[in-house]
Amino acid sequence: MDKRKITFIGGGNMGRALVSGLIGSGYPKDLITVADQDSDKLKRLEAELGVNVTTDNTSAASQASVLVLAVKPQVIADMLKTLTSGLGGIGDRLIISMAAGVTINRIKELTGGHDRIVRLMPNTPALIGKGVTGMFASSSVSADEKEFADSILKAVGQRVWVEKEEDMNTVTAASGSSPAYFFLFMQYMIEHSIELGLTPEQAYTLVTQSALGAAELAVRSPGVSLETLRAQVTSKGGTTHAAVTAFEEKNLKNAVDEAMDACIRRAKEMEKLF
Numbered sequence: 001m002d003k004r005k006i007t008f009i010g011g012g013n014m015g016r017a018l019v020s021g022l023i024g025s026g027y028p029k030d031l032i033t034v035a036d037q038d039s040d041k042l043k044r045l046e047a048e049l050g051v052n053v054t055t056d057n058t059s060a061a062s063q064a065s066v067l068v069l070a071v072k073p074q075v076i077a078d079m080l081k082t083l084t085s086g087l088g089g090i091g092d093r094l095i096i097s098m099a100a101g102v103t104i105n106r107i108k109e110l111t112g113g114h115d116r117i118v119r120l121m122p123n124t125p126a127l128i129g130k131g132v133t134g135m136f137a138s139s140s141v142s143a144d145e146k147e148f149a150d151s152i153l154k155a156v157g158q159r160v161w162v163e164k165e166e167d168m169n170t171v172t173a174a175s176g177s178s179p180a181y182f183f184l185f186m187q188y189m190i191e192h193s194i195e196l197g198l199t200p201e202q203a204y205t206l207v208t209q210s211a212l213g214a215a216e217l218a219v220r221s222p223g224v225s226l227e228t229l230r231a232q233v234t235s236k237g238g239t240t241h242a243a244v245t246a247f248e249e250k251n252l253k254n255a256v257d258e259a260m261d262a263c264i265r266r267a268k269e270m271e272k273l274f
């Protein structure tokens with residue numbers, strides 16, 4: 001990876017995960033600055049990760065060629081307007097934004113027409129380096145810049161680039177929000193296992209390890225469809241068959257489709273809010 005000065009605006013969950021991943025992958029600490037309004041958070045980041053920290057977004061951004069926006073979508077408009085006027089324009093910096101629901105056009109509007117923008121949709125497993133990030137670049141972003149943005153996100157997991165910005169809403173439904181679906185599914189399984197007599201520890205281990213193992217088996221079986229993997233544990237008339245049939249009778253597919261569609265509808269509404 002080539003090395004550029006990066007300023008993170010926002011050192012919360014996601015900003016911290018990225019910074020920590022980058023340092024873990026050998027990125028020089030002195031090239032990373034985190035700007036945040038919370039000075040206690042900054043002190044912890046400085047002590048634990050050894051990066052430069054400041055409460056002054058503009059001075060941090062002025063020294064960097066890459067700006068990673070890791071603040072909540074609700075604050076992005078005010079933050080970007082202030083930053084753009086403080087800097088006298090974004091100049092030739094690359095903006096990488098992870099703000100959910102904030103479009104490239106909106107960022108362009110808030111930065112006086114700046115158009116070198118990469119939009120991200122990470123997910124929380126990034127906190128342990130196991131994330132997956134959907135990525136989209138505006139047409140003015142060079143191949144080098146895309147590669148650089150990709151290398152930053154590589155520090156916290158896999159990347160999937162999409163060609164159309166509207167696909168970022170589907171990415172939100174498929175990966176940004178989806179850890180919560182799996183948590184919910186595991187929670188229900190654990191709760192019912194306990195109702196049926198297992199201890200919480202037994203239930204937690206059995207369910208979470210099954211989820212982990214199933215995901216890993218799928219990932220490590222390229223070319224083998226999920227249907228085939230399922231068929232391998234589903235003999236006709238057996239126990240798994242009984243469970244899968246019960247899911248199908250309750251129209252699980254419909255529930256999943258509706259949940260993802262609701263996620264996308266909300267993502268589209270959020271695009272109008274921020």
Ligand SMILES: NC(=O)c1ccc[n+]([C@@H]2O[C@H](COP(=O)([O-])OP(=O)(O)OC[C@H]3O[C@@H](n4cnc5c(N)ncnc54)[C@H](OP(=O)(O)O)[C@@H]3O)[C@@H](O)[C@H]2O)c1
Pocket residue numbers: 009010011012013014015035036037038041057069070071072073075079098099100121122123124176
């Ligand atoms: N978490 C996820 O699963 C997920 C997934 C995909 C995308 N994202 C996106 O990632 C972004 C960051 O999310 P997060 O969970 O990391 O949020 P977070 O933990 O709240 O971190 C944001 C940080 O930015 C600080 N901040 C707020 N306004 C600021 C300003 N004007 N200048 C500098 N710092 C400011 C906040 O301080 P205060 O705490 O004092 O407000 C906080 O420390 C969001 O845009 C979100 O949409 C998150």
